[in-house]
Ligand SMILES: Nc1ncnc2c1ncn2[C@@H]1O[C@H](COP(=O)(O)OP(=O)(O)O)[C@@H](O)[C@H]1O
């Protein structure tokens with residue numbers, strides 16, 4: 001199972017991605033959680049301690065790694081020559097951090113890979129890594145991204161099973177749906193599925209349902225606004241560790257199950 005989670009900033013991507021990863025891990029799968037958000041916080045939703053997370057250097061910011069793998073030569077940003085096919089198959093083994101429930105975390109870092117993305121060593125390494133994770137590896141992964149699915153990169157996602165778009169009730173979050181859907185179609189993701197989050201009342205639910213339906217995106221489920229999820233963030237805990245049976249966690253468990261069922265079909 002290879003899935004990525006997208007959506008506007010603050011909608012709950014990291015919460016949903018981290019919790020789904022933990023739940024799949026509890027089901028006995030071995031899961032690689034990939035953090036491709038520049039402000040990488042997936043560790044917190046996975047229940048990896050801050051002291052451990054503080055030591056993580058995102059791959060795209062790891063100068064030693066870039067030097068070694070990209071064989072950078074030349075001088076000045078224009079003269080740099082580097083490898084275009086770096087070795088990446090061992091990166092999760094070397095850099096992933098073990099978390100609870102069979103989930104390990106790889107902080108990939110981010111650079112824009114889309115059409116106008118930079119041609120720099122870090123972008124090339126990340127693109128090669130994405131291509132490997134999607135096509136060359138049999139590892140199941142859940143990837144947490146920043147809002148732009150551009151970061152997936154054209155041509156690297158053929159073979160990605162699903163893109164989950166998280167949306168909260170609100171015009172701005174919902175307006176992004178069609179943009180993400182278009183990008184997902186462009187980059188050839190298997191399927192796109194929606195999750196509503198921070199739903200406080202039937203009006204919220206209705207707003208999300210209508211918009212998702214009009215975009216033709218199947219809805220995996222709705223997660224209520226949940227004090228316990230907020231409290232977990234305040235305490236620096238994974239929400240699933242604070243209260244695995246809070247209303248929000250119960251909803252995400254149902255969503256996880258629907259996702260698993262989707263793949264069985
Ligand atoms: N269902 C929910 N109920 C209450 N708070 C939530 C819920 N989902 C997420 N949050 C809170 O919203 C904030 C943003 O969530 P986060 O998962 O980091 O979003 P993103 O990764 O999309 O930026 C966090 O403080 C998180 O605890």
Ligand SMILES: [Mg+2]
Nearest residue numbers: 013014037041
């Ligand atoms: Mg996030």
